[in-house]
Amino acid sequence: MSDFSEVLVSENSIGRKLDEMAEAIRRDYEGQDLLLVGVLKGAVMVMADLARRMPPHVQMDWMAVSSYGSGTKSSGVVRILKDLDADLTGRHVLIVEDIIDTGVTLSWLLGNLRTRGAASVEVAALLRKPKAAVVEVPCKYVGFDIPPDFVVGYGLDFAENYRTLPFVAVLKPEVYEK
């Protein structure tokens, strides 16, 4: 029996959306230095596929923060597990995220990165759940607005499983309520 109730975003739709997002980002940052900041681990797929659509002078760095533990509910407490290597002073920074759910993680991260002297800090997220928002987060580039169901695939996990799927699917509640 499948663990998914539906495939919400297909592999092809993700590819087409990333083409559009990359085009908008390239246009907006033309002639400027740009640092993509990926949020581990969920953003690995979107970062890899978005970054490959960028010009060669665009750089990548990574942060790991945790607010979810191993379940499906945000703890509301964000901790840095791995900080950036790069100094952000004077740089244009674009945070790359797989998903904005409650908004707690990004709201905290934006506040944190904005204290580091960057020229600008913006957000690109593949998925956003408007109905789950607890904190409004300014997100300049959004792929898909989706319902407030727990989704997996394309970097998104449940207990570290499903990250490798090339599509985004809704996980059946009976899988995580087991």
Ligand SMILES: O=P(O)(O)OC[C@H]1O[C@H](OP(=O)(O)OP(=O)(O)O)[C@H](O)[C@@H]1O
């Ligand atoms: O808007 P929020 O409710 O704060 O949720 C969004 C965050 O949750 C996920 O990360 P998670 O903490 O699950 O870690 P992971 O990326 O390592 O799976 C996702 O990658 C975002 O960073």
Ligand SMILES: Nc1nc2[nH]cnc2c(=O)[nH]1
């Ligand atoms: N896997 C997964 N992680 C999340 N983190 C915040 N929301 C989600 C979600 O819907 N799925």
